[in-house]
Amino acid sequence: MSTNLFKEHEPKLQDALKAIQERGFFSAYPEVPSGKIYGDTAKVDGQTAFEGYLGNLFALAQSGSEGTVGDETSPYGIPMGTQYPKSIIELLVAGMSESCIAWRNASIETRVGIAMEILDRLNKRSFEMALAVMHTTGQGFMMAFQAGGPHAQDRGLEAVAYAYKAMRDCPTETTWKKQVGRDDFVTLDKTFKIVPRGIGLVIGCSTFPTWNTYPGLFSSLVTGNAVVVKPHPGAILPLAITVQICQDVLAEQGFSADVVTLVADTSGQPVTAELVENDDINIIDYTGGTSFGDWVEANAGNAVVYTEKSGVNSVIIDSVAQMRAVSGNLAFSLCLYSGQMCTTPQNIFIPKDGIETDEGHLSFDEVAGAIVKGVDWVLSDQGRANEVLGAIQNEVTAERVDNTTGMVLREGSPIEHAMFKGARTRSVKIIQLEANDKEIFEQEMFGPIVYIVATESTEKSIELASSIAMEYGAISCGLYSTNDTVIDKAFDAMTLAGVPVSCNLTGNIWVNQSAAFSDFHVSGANPSGNATLSDLSFVTGRFNVVQCRTFVPEPKKVDA
């Protein structure tokens, strides 16, 4: 239980603490999948490690397992066949409760050092992680590397920094001295101790198994809680690798592997509800769909619950400086990972009478046409299309694309994958609607389904975007306007609806992106979730401070 790891990683922690205070650009882990950074053999090593998991048993050091479980299938069509230890939850939780004791008694620095060592090792294995993420989520390789690797690690470090800051907000000891008479004082020595809540549960999703899970995992862990990681049954491998690294580092530092455990299941025999309702689970982090998220919030008993659910995202187009730059930027946002990001726009609101642009006035049809054309261009090259779209994680999403009808501006047909013939793919389907079709477009249509909606005016567009966000939640909002009054109005309305706005994005930055240390992901201020990644509120509920105060007798007075 030394603090050597803390000392080793402290410079990075200090950088992270500075970054969360200033919220400018910062990244601790390089996002470029280059051999120059990660080592010449990193890519091959990653491929070998990944292939070693296929068809094999994934070994974990935790207690309370009997038999194996797992039925992941790659959206790219390759056979997976990885099996994981099957947990007997009662035994697992008992083991964790026991292992909690040493962990909560370790110093803050010990725990933070271990968490940062885990992040460091995760970073070194980013190629292996990229393949694990790619073949469970369907992301293209580049996104799987970045979002599943360094960006997820950044989100983890960000949470560690907030947790460290929140724990260090209170001194460990102080002296309280009160004057109670001319020469009389009462003195108390006080100590303050961090008391973790106990066991945290982190429920992962199928599309971003690491990025959305690391903040809850690492902030519960460094605040002294044991953590059960419960991956989505379709995306276990990335979190199994994560838990294995956690257990390795914990064991090396003299702690039980049961401090961080994995509970795998299948969609046929899910166990998440049993964990949520377990009285020994005191913290729950959930990422996933809204309906199960609502159930988790309502059935968590006394556990503190942090949710990142889903929403209906909007783009409001009022007027644009450069139409081609805008349609190109938007098109990429719509195509990226086949619209399977919780930040992908669904509804694009355009005034029915058209907008002002650098090319002069453009009609509604012309603007809608420019977006369709932009998507066509992104997907016109098969290699680019495959890399940008990736594959469809869940068959249900593919069926939703196929079954969505209306005034189709662009079909969402499958696109053949050059490398993986069995990949489940769909292109971006674009449908035109009117403002009074609200009951259609206010529903979340997860996947590559886009509604372009003709509205009476930009004012009406803002009203629709904000009212949908307040009622159903929203995680992102794109705004294009050259008019400062409109921008202020949209900012005000969407801010009140709890939706971060991205204004006039063009070039290499997209509304879907959320940067660690700078962008708060999900505001917590609308039905898309009750928490944000990450802020003080995300970490302060994971522990309490309990004080002890001891009377210090006054020195005897000596008469002169």
Added chain:
Amino acid sequence: MSTNLFKEHEPKLQDALKAIQERGFFSAYPEVPSGKIYGDTAKVDGQTAFEGYLGNLFALAQSGSEGTVGDETSPYGIPMGTQYPKSIIELLVAGMSESCIAWRNASIETRVGIAMEILDRLNKRSFEMALAVMHTTGQGFMMAFQAGGPHAQDRGLEAVAYAYKAMRDCPTETTWKKQVGRDDFVTLDKTFKIVPRGIGLVIGCSTFPTWNTYPGLFSSLVTGNAVVVKPHPGAILPLAITVQICQDVLAEQGFSADVVTLVADTSGQPVTAELVENDDINIIDYTGGTSFGDWVEANAGNAVVYTEKSGVNSVIIDSVAQMRAVSGNLAFSLCLYSGQMCTTPQNIFIPKDGIETDEGHLSFDEVAGAIVKGVDWVLSDQGRANEVLGAIQNEVTAERVDNTTGMVLREGSPIEHAMFKGARTRSVKIIQLEANDKEIFEQEMFGPIVYIVATESTEKSIELASSIAMEYGAISCGLYSTNDTVIDKAFDAMTLAGVPVSCNLTGNIWVNQSAAFSDFHVSGANPSGNATLSDLSFVTGRFNVVQCRTFVPEPKKVDA
């Protein structure tokens, strides 16, 4: 909406910010009810103001009222007869939702300045408040002045300081600049805005209507929420005065009085549940009994809930340096406000074979006898007894004292009050139990009822105190030991059970006391409540931060 008030009060805010960081002794409002501090006429003015409320209508500037309500009775037996506006909740909430808009758009400094001005005016009216608290709660005058006045104001200021710090944790704007190529950058200007949750509800209790209410009231208020104050039907006046001052200051600064409102009711026609279940209420602060508190936690819908409920407090006596100093200190703790503090000890655990003391070994009976004798001494003088005991707030508490039977070491009979012949009083009843009577002493017996319990050993005493705290909650724990090993063991066990320990208190400091800026009141780590007064966790859930980011085009490159 100027920030003049902020500038005026900023030095005090800075002192408070320093105090919550260091957690040594600090107080912003003088606790001595002296004319030299509060002005020569302060006492008379307070008396006049208080008498002016009796039998009259208490005017408030809020909207949505029809008729009047109120049936407070003084535990000292004087007639009250004050009537308050009766709210039509639907109308009240509609008015508050409207008034929220300007309030949430005001700057952080504007809101903090107004809150501090309110606290300042509350302080100036501490004599009036003391009488209002005394005649609703039954506290003695000195306690009513201190706990109801300056100490409550300190708790309010502490919450303001935490809220200010939490809001200022995030910058209001930043520039994010990411290198995306050798000479290419993406730049975003970002703004971050505090978005309050909406309307907060603060549910007061009958024994400490201001001290327990100000933290929730002021932290919701300064984070931009409107606040409904819902006093206990038996202790409306102190909070009516508070709300009136809030409304005065708000109106002077150009805000609607509906930003802070009072909803009064009677025990016969309670309205708290209706408010808790109202969908427009987004934050709830509750102080009171555990059973209704549990109901509030379970029925608050999407509101964030902070509770301070009740518990079963213990004193563990292992060994003492000076028996008389200990029994005297404990006796005062038991007598103070007739045991009606949520921090009053209920169970005193003493090894059945006695303890080591400065007077040599004392048997269990001798230690129990010393405590009884100590209580007898405190109550031997009628004036002192009246002032220390005060009166019994609720008839149910008096009946509980009368109906509690067993091996009575000391009777809890009424004590005549020298000034108020109609006062409802009870003395401290002390009953002896054995460790295997756990099903009796693990129940909360609110009021002046004390169990002295003979245990097998100190080890058993610690086990009983901590297990009861974990199952039923506890807010304080007294420990007396001259043995460092025992002290460490008790600290560890009680800390894990979420109970602050006060060790070896003698003289002018008591286990019941909880000092603002230094002591966390209720840890949040056991069933006695889910929140503490005050820490970051107490304030961070009252608002969200929502960002807007705007693309900044790169300057055109010029060929050399």
